Amino acid sequence: MSERNGSTSMGTGTAEIPVIRPDAPSAPAPEPNVVAEAPAAAAPEPGTHGTTPVTVRPAPRMPRRGPLTVMGPWAPVAGGLLGVLAGLLVVLLVGGVAESFEDRLALAFVVLGLGLLGTSGILLADEVRMMRQRARDAAVRPAWVEATAGLLNGLTPARLLLMVSGFVLFLAAFVSR
Numbered sequence: 668m669s670e671r672n673g674s675t676s677m678g679t680g681t682a683e684i685p686v687i688r689p690d691a692p693s694a695p696a697p698e699p700n701v702v703a704e705a706p707a708a709a710a711p712e713p714g715t716h717g718t719t720p721v722t723v724r725p726a727p728r729m730p731r732r733g734p735l736t737v738m739g740p741w742a743p744v745a746g747g748l749l750g751v752l753a754g755l756l757v758v759l760l761v762g763g764v765a766e767s768f769e770d771r772l773a774l775a776f777v778v779l780g781l782g783l784l785g786t787s788g789i790l791l792a793d794e795v796r797m798m799r800q801r802a803r804d805a806a807v808r809p810a811w812v813e814a815t816a817g818l819l820n821g822l823t824p825a826r827l828l829l830m831v832s833g834f835v836l837f838l839a840a841f842v843s844r
Contacts, residue, residue: 742793743786750785754778769842776839783832790825 758774765771 742789746789747782747786750782750788751778753785754781757781773839773843776835776842780832780835780839783828783835787825787828787832790823790828794823794825 754777757777762774765774
């Protein structure tokens, strides 16, 4: 600033910014070029930030789980165990009637087929969720959609297990006739 605007070259050379607090009583405005001293032991008021260094940092946010990691690696195993338990339930209900080798072999195929069906059901649910995620992300990341389209359109493990379980259950029906 220059003498023309009403300021002089005397003073601290820094701008004074008045602090206005809504809950504090209004004090008389300080005179120009006069620095008001703050009390030495004044604590920061609620709603204001102190000038002490931060000693505790917030925990970093974990990355968002991608479309391939929601169910986890043990989900197909759990689905297979549920299928085997359903097969064992069938064996307990029908096991007393099976007397010949063919009937017992059919029950073994039923247990195996239901175990494969349980595993394929979990994998199919994961595949459907990936396809829905892909459709949501199509507008945001079209390059990623093109990269995963080939994986989801062909023969996937879920579809392969579904076909194998269908074949094993067909064998169970064929053997027991």
